Amino acid sequence: MTQQASTMPILPWHAPLWRHVAAGIRDDRVAHGVLIAGTPGVGKRRFARQVVAALLCRSRADDGRACGACAGCRQFAAGTHPDISRLTPEDKGKTIKVAQVRQFSHALHLTPQYETGRVGWIDPADALSISAANSLLKTLEEPPAGCHIVLISDRVSSLLPTIRSRCQLWTVPAADPATAREWLAEQGVDASQEDDDRLRSPLAVIAHQGDEVDQLLAQWDKDLLRLLARRANPVSVAERAYEAERRLWVDWLYRRCNDLMRASLVGQEDDTAQTNLARAAQRLGPRRLEAWSRRVAEVARMVDSNADWRLVVESVFIELSQQVADATQP
Incomplete structure (x- = not known):
């Protein structure tokens, strides 16, 4: 998980969703299971990293983003935060196996080192085999106290309905083409030849x-x-x-x-x-x-x-x- 994006500015087309999410984090209204979805290229993983960073931060900014300076933020940026557990395919393009889910669930039940609790990161959730998804259900239904599980998906329809129903869904929107063109120019990317469909990602x-x-x-x-x-x-x-x-x-x-x-x-x-x-x-x-x-x-x-x-x-x-x-x- 590339951590540096956690303290980057919120992307312009993410801003409305971020305000909603930040309010939920501030008021402790975030479900134990969170499904962050969106088409490829809209920045859902960057958004997910910012969500996880905010959940683990001990001194969030007024806009809900991680402060980037507390001990938790520094460890998150260095990739050494002790309260994050990751569930990803062992090999790129392969499925996530039952044995991996069991190890993941066990790790989530360990006592967190910080009062912000533990966070599980599943990416891509689309890679869960049917048996692995069924194995995950128990943890989603009865998560440890103070734990959040963040699932990332390109295709929500590919997930088992039982997984989807146990998660709070946050859909990262496509970008408005004009906004995307302006943002890309700021990044030094020439998008003058890109059509509107491409600019949405x-x-x-x-x-x-x-x-x-x-x-x-x-x-x-x-x-x-x-x-x-x-x-x-x-x-x-x-x-x-x-x-x-x-x-x-x-x-x-x-x-x-x-x-x-x-x-x-x-x-x-x-x-x-x-x-x-x-x-x-x-x-x-x-x-x-x-x-x-x-x-x-x-x-x-x-x-x-x-x-x-x-x-x-x-x-x-x-x-x-x-x-x-x-x-x-x-």
Whole structure:
């Protein structure tokens, strides 16, 4: 379960449903069994993560969202929260088995470590075999006190009627095309060629374009490693970067800057690419990387300015190149 989405903004087309759900959480009107459904690409898993985060949070915000700062939120973000139990297929595309349901149900009956109670996560609920679904019924009918079980489904009709009837149904709506187009533009996704039907599932649009984004990020990573090894010209590297969507590039730049700083302090990883990054970071050292990180922060603040973006991008790579050169001086 990817936790970072728990503290992300509520998606625009989720807002009406979130207000309803947040009120239920605040007034303790959430059923023990919750079924979160919606067509692929509408963001139901992101919505479900935000629901689970709010249920486990010890100091929720005024809008009902998780605070992101309490001990429970920090553990949730790190994927180490002790009061979450997950039920997923052992192999992708396979069914969830009876034995898995029994282990899941047993875990839900363990004493929670926090007063917020335990949460069960079943994804996708559509993968429950008939026998596994029947095995789950007893837990849904007689759940432990303070426990919530969140089921996620692409096709509610595929679930046993007995499962559906024991859950509070929250259907995540499709996006309005105009809203989706505006939101996608904010994410740096060009949706000008997408028709209205496709735009009703904005996250599917992003997934469709994901391969192209992955290739772009891989090229930037390759350029960065070559620059750190003094095998690339910073102006040439900038040439391949400045035409990209600004926020996407700045997000990548921030993450790589953090990776370098972390590697300079912690050391190498097993992955070859990360090992190369760690070696370069250790050669530079925290002091030089801290100076460069300040420049990265300045660049991020200029993303919506009228500055010459080509020169801005060049400057960040030229400065890094200079830091690398200084670090190699005897």
